[in-house]
Structures are given as C-alpha cells and as structure tokens.
Amino acid sequence: MKRVLAILFVSALAALLLYAAALLPPMGDADNPTNQHIAPRYLERGPEEAGTHNIVAGVLLNYRGYDTMAEVAVLSAALAGVFAVLGKGRTRIGSTFIDGARVEFSIVSRIAVILLVSFIMLLSIQVILQGTNLPGGGFQGGAAIGAGVMISTLALGFGRTQHRVPYSLRAILESTGILAFFVVGTIGVVSGANFLTYTLPGINEQAQAIARTTMLIVVEIGIGVMVGAVATSVFFALLREKEAHDVDRAA
Amino acid sequence: MIALLDNLNYAVAMILFCIGFYTVIMRSNLIKKIVGLTIMQVAVFFFLVSIGYLADGEAPTVIPGAPPPPMVNPLPQAMILTAIVISVSTTALFLSLALKFYEHHGTVDMDKAKEDKR
Amino acid sequence: MELSQHAAIYPIVTLLFVAVLIPVITLRKKNWDMPLAGLALLASLVLSAILVPQVRAAGYLSYHLGSWEPPFGIEIRIDFLGALMMVLISAICLIVIVYSRRYVAPARSEGEKTFFFHFEEMEESKRPVYYSLFLVISASMLGFVASGDIFNMFVFLELKAICSYALVAIPGTRLPVRAAIKYMLMAVPAAMLVLLAIGLLYSVTGTLNLADLAERPASSDYAQIINISYVILIVGFAVKAAVFPVHIWLPDAHSKAPSPVSALLSALVVKMGLFGIIRVSYSAYGTHFHSDASFVVNIVMWAAAIAIVYGAIMAIRQREFKLMMAYGTVMNIGYIVLGFALIDETALLGSMYHVMVHALAKACFFLCAGLIISRSGYQTIDDLKGASRKMPLTCAAFALASLAIVGIPPTSGFISKWYLISGCLNTGNIFMGAIILAGSVMAAVYCFRVVYYMFFLPPSNGLWQEVSGEGPASMVVPTWILAAATLALGFVSSWVLPPLRDAIASLPLGA
Secondary structure, eight states, rough: HHHHHHHHHHHHEEEEHHHHHHHOOOOOOOTTTGGTHHHHHHHHHHHHHOOSHHHHHHIIIITTHHHHHHHHHHHHHHHHHHHHHHSSSSSSSOOHHHHHHOHHHHHHHHHHHHHHHHHHHHHHHHHGGGGSSOOOHHHHHHHHHHHHHHHHHHOOOHHHHHHHHSSHHHHTTHHHHHHHHHHHHHHHHHHSSSSTOOOOOOOOOOHHHHHHHHHHHHHHHHHHHHHHHHHHHHHHHTTTHHHHHHHHHHO | OOHHHTHHHHHHHHHHHHHHHHHHOOBBBBHHHHHHHHHHHHHHHHHHHHHTTTTOOOOSBBOTSSOOOBBHHHHHHHHHHHHHHHHHHHHHHHHHHHHHHHHSSSOOOOOHHHHHOO | OOOGGGTHHHHHHHHHHHHEEEEEEEEOOOGGHHHOOOHHHHHHHHHHHHHHHHHHHHHHEEEEEGGOOTTTEEEEEEEHHHHHHHHHHHHHHHHHHHHHHHHOOOOOSSOOOOOOOOOGOOTTTTTHHHHHHHHHHHHHHHHHHOOOOOHHHHHHHHHHHHHHHHHHHTTHHHHHHHHHHHHHHHHHHHHHHHHHHHHHHHHHHOOOOOHHHHHHHGGGHHHHHHHHHHHHHHHHHHHHHHHHOOOOOOHHHHHOHHHHHHHHHIIIIIIHHHHHHHHHIIIISSOOOOOOOHHHHHHHHHHHHHHHHHHHHHHHHHHHHHHHHHHHHHHHHHHHHHHEEEOOHHHHHHHHHHHHHHHHHHHHHHHHHHHHHHHOOOBBSSSTTTTHHHOHHHHHHHHHHHHHTOTTTTTTTHHHHHHHHHHHHHHOOOHHOOOOOOOOOOHHHHHHHHHHHHHOOOTTTTTTTSSSSSHHHHHHHHHHHHHHHHHHHHHHHHHHHHHHHHHHHOOOOOO
C-alpha cells in the first residue's frame, strides 16, 4: 500500500518536473536568457575586473564572494555538528571497526604510501595556488589534502597520523577560512569601499591590481587550509578520535 | 516529446531527482536514505550545470594573449561549487547521526529500530 | 559610503568570526566561550538597532557586497520588516544565550544537579561547539532576512538548517538523535526542491537578484516555468516552515531538543521558511503573475486553516508540555500563513506582527519549560500541579506569555489577531475569521489549563517536595525579560505598526 502511494506520488512529481524540462529553453542555445543577462559581463570583463583568468573562481571569490563566505561557514558548522553529535565519549557499543582492524602494512606499501601522500600534498598546494588562473582552487586543493590524510591514516594507522596533526593545531587551521574573509573584507571597508572589495587603501591603480590578486590568493589559501583541516577532523571524528587514540597508546 | 529530447540533460536530471526521492521515502535503511539524498543532490547539480551549457563553449578560463573563444556560463558552475560543499557538509552530519543511531539501536534500519523499545 | 551603512553586514560577519574563534580560544581559556558569544550577539544587536532608523528614513537599505552593482554581485537589501526581524533575532538569541550559560555549565559542587538535558552533564568537548553553533545559526538567520539574492538566501537557509540539525541532536541520546534524523529526512529534500526551483527560475530569467527578478518579466513563453518554480519553491520553504501537511518533523524536533534550543527553533528558525515565502512571493514573483497565483494561494489558505485547528487539537491532547508547546507552534504557523495567504494589507500586517508576538511568547514558553524540567525533571502536564508553590516566578512568566499566545486584550497577541480577523472580514472570508476565533478559544484551553494546574491545584502525591525552588537568576531573568516583552510589544505597537504598514504598502499586492 505504502509502496503504491509512493510510486504514484513520485510519478506525479516526475511528470511535473519532466513537463517543466520540456518547456525550458533549449539547452546550449546562445539566445537563452541565461546567456544574455549577467553571464556576458562576467565573461567579457571578468579577467580585468575580478582579477582572475579563471572566471569561475572570479565569480566564486569576487562577484559572489559573500556566498562563498557563507559556504565556508557551512563547513565549519558541519564540523561543529559532527562534534556535537558524536562527542568524544565512549558509547554503548564496545568497539568500533577501527579497533578490530589492526593489520600491519608491509614496509613496501608503507613507503609507497608515504611517497604517494607527499605527492598528493604537493599537488594540493599547486591546485590551491593556481586557483585564480587555472582550474582549481581552495576547495579542490583542500579536499586533496583531506584525501592525503585519509590515505595516510589507512596505511600508517591512526595514532601515527593523528600525532602529526593534533587537535589543537587543527582547531586553529579550521578557522582560517572565515578569518581570511573577515580580514580581507575589513581591509576593503577600511579603504572606503564595501565589505569584500579586494582593494587596499591609498595606492595607485597598477599596485591595486597586484594587491587584488594577492588578496584573492590569500583567501584561496585560507579556504584550502581550512577545507583540508575540516576534512581531516570530520574523518577523525567519524573514527571516534579519542577511543582510537587510547587504543593506539595502549598497544 | 521532441522538446524533451532536445533537453535530454534536463529530463535525465529530473528523473534522477525522482529516483533519489523514491529511495529516501521507501528505504528504511539509513545509509540507503543517505545515498538517496546524495542522488537527489547530484541530480540538481547536473541540472544546474546543464543550464550553463553553451553549444561548442569552452571552459571559462581565459588564456592571456589568445582571442577568447565562446565560453560556457560561469555562474551555474560557481553556484554548484557552493551547493556541492553544502551537500558534502549535510552528508557528513547525516553520517555522524547514523553512526550515533547505530550505537543506540545496534542497527541502521529505521523499521527494525522502531521495534527496539529500550 | 557612510560608515553606518556597514551596519548591514557586520552583524553577520562578526558572529561568524567569533563563532570560529571560540574553539581556538577555548583551547587555552576554558571559560571564555560564553562571554565571547554574548559580546558578539550584543554587538550584532546594537548594529541591527542602528539600522532601524536608517531603514525607516530611506524605505530600504541596499548594500552591495564587493562594491559590485546588482545584479552582478550580491546585494543585501533590508526593508523595515527585515530590520525589525534582525533586531528581534539578535535580541532573542542574546537572551537565550544568557539563559544557556548555566544550562550547559557543569555541576558546581559534588551532588548538585546540572541543568542540562535531564540532568546529564554536557560533555566538556561539546560546550564550545554549542556556543559556536549558536552563533552561526544566529548569523545565518540575520543573513537570510537581510539577503536580496535568491541563491544567497538558499545558502543561508542551509547554513541555518545544518546548525539546527546539530543543535537538536546535541545531547547525543536516543530520542534527540532520532528527532534530528527525522528532521533531516524532510528538510534536506526540501532544500533540494528550493535549489531546483532556483535553477528553473534562473534558466528562464538569467538573474538571481530578487529585485532584478521582479523587474525583468520573463517572456510569456516561460509563464508555465515561472508557475512551476513558484510551486516548488513554496513547497520547499513550507517544509522548512512546517506548514500543515509537511509539519510532521516539527513536534519531535522541537520537543526533544534541549530547551534553549527549542526556544530558538520555535521562536525564530521556523519563521525563516515563512519569511522566505513572503520574500520571494512579494519581491521576486510579485509582478510575474497576477491571476495564476490564486489557485496556489487558496490551497495555502486552507492548509493554514487546517493547521490552526489540527495544531490546537493536538496541543490539547498532549500530555508532555514541551510537545504541547511544539504543536502550539504548528498552530501559530497556521495563523501567520493564513494572514499572508489572504492577500490583504491588514491581514499581512497582522501576520507579520504575529511573527514577533509568537517569537517572544514561544521563546518564553520554552525557557519556562527548560527551567521546570531542569529543576524538577517533570515533563508531563499533570506533574505541573502546584508548581507555583516552588517556582512562582517561572509560573508567572508562563502565565504572562500564555496571555499573549491566546490574545487577551492588553497584550500584543490581541493586536495581531485583531488585524488578522479584520483582514478576513475585509476580504469577505468570514469562515476564516471564525477559524481564527475558534483557534484562540482552543489556545485558551491548552494554555490556561496549564496555568490553572500551576496556580490552583495542589501537587499530586508527593511531587514537588524535593524541588528546592526557583532556578538561578541568570535563567529566570531572561525568561522574565521575554515575558515582559510580550506585554511591552502591545504598548509600543503604535510605534511599530505605522512603519510596518508603510513597508507593507510598498509591496506589490496583486492577485
């Protein structure tokens, strides 16, 4: 009964949405409203106005930087949420999966992983720094940092990885995203423009362009570091950080 | 029907959205529900990125010196970058809730947990 | 650019900034979390208050982030209603966070009970997280009401949603976690509907700015798309606002959460969905359709009427008082949606005023409930018999707030219902007027029954004997400030209502 109702409801929804899809302007047409109103300005003047050759990054950080600030706050909130839900205490279930899985990796695979992780970290730095001009950026690079930490945890064990990035360090790194936006935005206000205007007070136009690029890169780095730290912390929290730490110490 | 074939991307996104929605309401397993939510989110991202498509358009990255080719709309791409981060955050939070649920009930199945009256 | 204009953005970013600083600072200074959070909220209250006269003089305030002129950048657009909401949000958050200090604090001495969730002490690691989430959710609500860009509204809506799931589940025990899961299972698909609707709207108009959406009539080929996107958007916001058929997550989430969180959720967070509906209906879609909307509006009106009756009946039937209050929220959401669906200036005025009345009174209700639960551990209405002998101040605050919820003349609740009913009469909907009246009577039943139990019945078989008395002043005083505010809002109505009326008169009311 429930299944029939659900199928009917979902079919009705699908019919409505497909009807909408059929009525939408043809995909990829240059005359579409989306390609007429705002987008041409981004494409034509983006590189010189926003200071990025990668126009998506220009929209993300400059034209709509406020959205990105809120998005960074979403990440912080999600991390706080994971901490809020899981806490750090031991719960009714005696052991989580990480306690049981204590298979030692061979020396070959461990060294291979160390090499691999170092290259991942280099790549992520590259992705973060080139974000304003080429595909890439803080979020992508930060995600790569997180992936590196995860691979290292799987191969080297929890304690050894966690030792490198202790909680107190991560707590500071996690605040860099909002911090970068707040500082850069406030510099804009001090120079007499609005919040999140990438400009410095009292310098000529040529220096202004350099300052703008520098500030964009500062924000990218802030986001990248923060995303990496948040990904690491969420991963550790889902592994039940404190328990695993105690287990490793006891072993 | 012809219009739907023109807008095949949109149609696929809408169907994907409904599949995800069906998964969310019909599966009692929390992990499968999370998978369903993720399918819904991906469907919307697919829809949004298709909106920004321009026939024969290039990625919106300017190479200095070269004459700019026709480029796709960058705004939907920036929008889905924001939305992807939101969806990742939501998924992380939901997974931690599922983990907690598992610790309380010993199962991630919501129907089975209902019988658990402790 | 005058310096005071920046008051539009700094309430939001200051809160976000302090929210991420708290986990860092508490690494060294454990007790600085609450003072920092309180100061940040105080600053945002002052800044929001600066906005009100500015907005009153200019009609609305438009702030262009990054100095990009809209629609190319994001615009913050605050009208008088938005400014009032910002003040209300900062004020209630400040009051609740002061209340929270002792609520989440550890026991001071051996053997003393803590105030947190059913006397379980809050884990130490969760305390800074609680304050961070609290600040982020306040910032997200401020950002949402201030925003003039539909995608930006979505981002802040999701920021708010993620914080509220986490805050519901913060005790980590069985029922709150289940309530949070139920909440997420409804709210996340709703958010995706909102995003889908934004995509549809963007694909036919090419813009995301609310004012620009209103000014750019899409070509008539796309009228159907506009209507479909409107319906989807309204459904998405309605789930977030717990309008009748999709309210089922609300009673669980609001009653199983810790009491200060319930106060915040019921008073402010559900109102954001309603604010979103009002915002997009009058700003973005205001000029797009005139006659096609009446069908949707009629459905919404009937849903609201059912919500009033259903919410009231369910509230009367509950045995737990927090559940009763949660169903009361379902009912009051019905009032607000009804006032908006009547499409009449007077009714809209009543409904917007009711947003404020209900925010203050319901926050006061949940703070009272928190005091009672954290002092005695009693949760059912029957246990409340004779409560006034031990906790007279708490019970009096509850009685004052229930006067406003029911709508007894000198309080603010009377004024909002007066406008709602005259709106019904203006548009000839006598039946809806009768439903509002009947709802008030039923509200009187469930509120005054509790008041009667508290003041006029003796405690049953040995209850209340071990309870030592009132809670600490840092919890009772915030509760009383809210109770007094529900009264005071009635007396300052002559100051609040005329500008609000002007703000509403400037909206395009066409249908």
